[in-house]
Amino acid sequence: SNLHGLDNLVANTAYLKAQNINRYKLREHWIFLSLPKPKMSSDLQASVGRNYESLCEQQPIGRKLFQQFLLASNSQYMVAIEFLQELSDWSFAENEAREKAKQRILTKFFLPDSSSFLSYLTGEEAKICKALSNKFDEVMLDELRKATRDFLSGKPFLEYQESPFFHRFLQWKEYEKQKINDKYFYEFRTLGKGGFGEVCAVQVKHTGQMYACKKLDKRCLKKKGCERLALLEKRILEKVNSLFIVNLAYAYDNKTHLCLVMDLMNGGDLNFHIYELGVRGMCMERVVYYAAQITTGILHLHTLDIVYRDMKPENVLLDAKGQCRLSDLGLAIELPKNQKVCQKAGTTGYMAPEILRKESYRTSVDWWSLGCTIYEMVAARLPFKDFREKVQNDEVTRRTLEDDCKFEHKNFDDSSRDLIRCFLKKKAVFRLGCRNSNDDPRDHVFFKSINFRCLEAGLVDPPWVPKSNVVYAKDTDRLMDTSAVEDIKFEQRDEEFFKLFSTGAVSIQWQKEMINSGLFDHLNHKENNYNSNKESST
Ligand code: ADP
Ligand code: MG
Ligand code: MG
Numbered sequence: 001s002n003l004h005g006l007d008n009l010v011a012n013t014a015y016l017k018a019q020n021i022n023r024y025k026l027r028e029h030w031i032f033l034s035l036p037k038p039k040m041s042s043d044l045q046a047s048v049g050r051n052y053e054s055l056c057e058q059q060p061i062g063r064k065l066f067q068q069f070l071l072a073s074n075s076q077y078m079v080a081i082e083f084l085q086e087l088s089d090w091s092f093a094e095n096e097a098r099e100k101a102k103q104r105i106l107t108k109f110f111l112p113d114s115s116s117f118l119s120y121l122t123g124e125e126a127k128i129c130k131a132l133s134n135k136f137d138e139v140m141l142d143e144l145r146k147a148t149r150d151f152l153s154g155k156p157f158l159e160y161q162e163s164p165f166f167h168r169f170l171q172w173k174e175y176e177k178q179k180i181n182d183k184y185f186y187e188f189r190t191l192g193k194g195g196f197g198e199v200c201a202v203q204v205k206h207t208g209q210m211y212a213c214k215k216l217d218k219r220c221l222k223k224k225g226c227e228r229l230a231l232l233e234k235r236i237l238e239k240v241n242s243l244f245i246v247n248l249a250y251a252y253d254n255k256t257h258l259c260l261v262m263d264l265m266n267g268g269d270l271n272f273h274i275y276e277l278g279v280r281g282m283c284m285e286r287v288v289y290y291a292a293q294i295t296t297g298i299l300h301l302h303t304l305d306i307v308y309r310d311m312k313p314e315n316v317l318l319d320a321k322g323q324c325r326l327s328d329l330g331l332a333i334e335l336p337k338n339q340k341v342c343q344k345a346g347t348t349g350y351m352a353p354e355i356l357r358k359e360s361y362r363t364s365v366d367w368w369s370l371g372c373t374i375y376e377m378v379a380a381r382l383p384f385k386d387f388r389e390k391v392q393n394d395e396v397t398r399r400t401l402e403d404d405c406k407f408e409h410k411n412f413d414d415s416s417r418d419l420i421r422c423f424l425k426k427k428a429v430f431r432l433g434c435r436n437s438n439d440d441p442r443d444h445v446f447f448k449s450i451n452f453r454c455l456e457a458g459l460v461d462p463p464w465v466p467k468s469n470v471v472y473a474k475d476t477d478r479l480m481d482t483s484a485v486e487d488i489k490f491e492q493r494d495e496e497f498f499k500l501f502s503t504g505a506v507s508i509q510w511q512k513e514m515i516n517s518g519l520f521d522h523l524n525h526k527e528n529n530y531n532s533n534k535e536s537s538t
Pocket of ligand 3: 328329330331
């Protein structure tokens with residue numbers, strides 16, 4: 001109907017406009033913000049912990065403040081952090097720039113009379129340092145990187161924890177713990193519909209950061225007995241931190257819903273891109289690029305002992321830049337090393353033979369499903385099920401267990417055929433990714449054009465970029481919630497359960513948001529001015 005069309009247009013316009021926020025305008029709101037008063041509470045310090053990797057490397061604000069501390073301390077600490085920075089620059093540089101970066105490192109850090117000589121190194125490492133000034137050796141360089149890190153995690157790390165920089169870090173941690181509710185966000189149009197409610201676009205009021213908010217209806221969850229599953233999905237989501245998986249930024253609840261606030265993926269899912277854009281399938285350049293990002297995402301999950309179990313194009317979403325991420329971790333399961341499960345889980349057409357045979361399995365099932373996914377991206381059909389073919393699940397199971405996969409579509413080339421054959425080995429022990437403990441699909445020739453180090457740093461340009469004025473989602477009226485849920489009373493233990501879910505901001509994502517929006521610098525500045533005013537007036 002026309003009215004629906006108009007509603008949709010209005011919703012789209014507001015949504016697209018929000019994405020081009022006026023940063024200048026945003027800053028007007030910052031006048032009212034400030035960091036919580038410094039509080040050296042032992043509770044807070046205990047919750048922050050004393051882990052070097054977490055405090056100084058993984059948490060973006062912790063990392064920044066530790067670096068600021070090093071630069072402000074003494075020349076030795078400064079040299080150490082500069083060395084790490086230049087090593088990182090060098091590792092991402094290519095061709096001429098790489099050679100230049102290498103020469104810089106040589107002359108700056110390894111010549112004994114240079115003012116930036118790595119004088120904190122002793123014993124064996126000092127010898128390596130001398131040797132390197134004559135002959136550049138990448139393996140030895142890695143030794144020095146490790147030695148530098150060891151050095152920083154010792155005395156400098158202890159001194160940092162006594163410094164004003166760490167004090168400031170605790171203020172940010174206090175701020176991070178703020179209670180989150182609906183008022184924290186502006187809400188925009190619905191983007192999709194899930195089993196327990198809708199997913200809509202939201203924007204954090206004071207940073208302008210856009211996210212997707214997956215709302216789970218509390219009554220629905222309780223009625224279907226799926227509360228535990230929601231908590232499981234949340235706990236898995238908050239563990240992951242990858243450029244190729246939808247990351248969680250906030251978890252909170254209101255009267256009616258549990259809300260998961262995640263990376264906004266506004267470029268549509270891969271299913272849409274395979275089937276809905278005129279030409280079916282996609283060009284090999286895109287297949288290679290997406291497959292490389294998906295592979296990296298799956299490997300990240302597997303190193304955390306998480307099996308995804310729902311690998312399929314529909315669950316791979318594109319962002320505004322055209323990079324993809326895995327989403328919907330509702331079927332994912334955490335399985336400690338050596339532990340297996342045999343529960344049937346997944347989607348027809350993508351399930352591995354070991355699942356269909358009701359055998360126990362671990363990570364192998366994700367590589368099978370990735371094989372199916374890559375096949376589908378190329379051929380716009382599944383290996384054992386044609387597009388829109390009306391066929392019983394039993395028959396798909398039979399074909400999966402017994403038939404050979406055929407490659408009739410003209411777009412397959414030698415390397416894609418070989419890669420898919422390797423992923424679609426019926427026996428898991430022969431499958432790519434599962435043949436031994438360091439079997440790595442990234443080494444396959446199919447990926448020869450991809451520099452995975454650069455890919456993981458987000459430095460490889462996507463082959464296709466979504467148009468910025470198009471909304472890659474179904475019209476809002478097709479996503480309307482029509483299901484009525486009867487009234488359900490919640491008990492004490494329900495409320496306690498909701499509390500377990502509503503933990504607020506997720507450290508790494510929230511800290512990134514603070515830095516990217518400029519709020520980190522702004523509030524630090526304000527705090528510094530406030531402190532120096534206080535000093536000068538006393
Ligand atoms: P469910 O587990 O209930 O199936 P999903 O996580 O798959 O829910 O989300 C439902 C739909 O919402 C998806 O199919 C997709 O269209 C949309 N969606 C989910 N996550 C995002 C996101 N991060 N960004 C944009 N849209 C999303
Ligand atoms: Mg889903
Ligand atoms: Mg799900």
